[in-house]
Amino acid sequence: MKRTLLSFLGLSALCAMLAATANAASRDLPPFSEYKPAGENAPAANRAEPLVRAQWAKDVPAGISVCGEFVAGSSEPQAxxxxxxxxxxKDFKVLALAFESVDENGKVSFAVKELYRLDQLAPEHPLAVVTTFFGDLPNNGFSYVGEDGATRNFAVNVSGEDGSLVLTEF
Known part of the structure; x- marks a missing residue:
């Protein structure tokens, strides 16, 4: 009986400590409604919309003519x-990317190899690129020099949700 009573008291004390810890932890955390998506927490320079768009060539509206084409590789399946x-x-470049590392903040680093370069990518001269997407990590990218003179680098990947192209600045 004494052993049962001690076990019961010990279990009760443990439950009380766990409940107190859970209540204290929940008071220290902000509610989910106060969290912002990662993009909203990024510095303004990183959130600026890219001046270059990437879309599947098959989805290009009629009437838009492709003025140049570069074949980045012959591996299958080609896109x-x-x-x-x-x-x-200015200084538009098609890039091959190879994963290098991820820092403690989740920023991905790539080894970059220039595959093709244009002095200028103009609205009236879009560029078609034939390439291959391997696996889940981006292996294709591009860069250009923005209006402020800074080089902007983007990885091009395929969305797992709808199959559209996703641009991620790195």
Missing amino acids: KILFSADRAV
């Missing part, structure tokens, strides 16, 4: 991407 800009950008 054709159309890069276009609303206004001209």
Whole structure:
């Protein structure tokens, strides 16, 4: 009887400590409604919309003519991407990316190899690129020099949700 009573008291004390810990932890955390998506927490420079768009060439509206094509590789399956800009950008480069590391903040680093370069990507001269997407990590990208003179680098990947192209600045 004494052993049962001691076990019961010990179990009760343990439950009380766990409940107190849970209540204290929940008071220290903000509710989910106060969290912002990662993009909203990024510095303003990182959230600026890219001046270059990437879309599947098969989805390009009729009447838009492709002015150039670059074949990045002959591996299968091949995909054709159309890069276009609303206004001209300088020093446009098609890049091959290879994963290097991820820092403690989740920022991914890539080894970059230039595959193709244009002095300027203009609205009237979109560029088609034939490439291959391997696995889940981006292996394709592009860069350009923005209006402020800074080089912007983007990884191009395929959305797992709807199959659209996703651009991620790195």
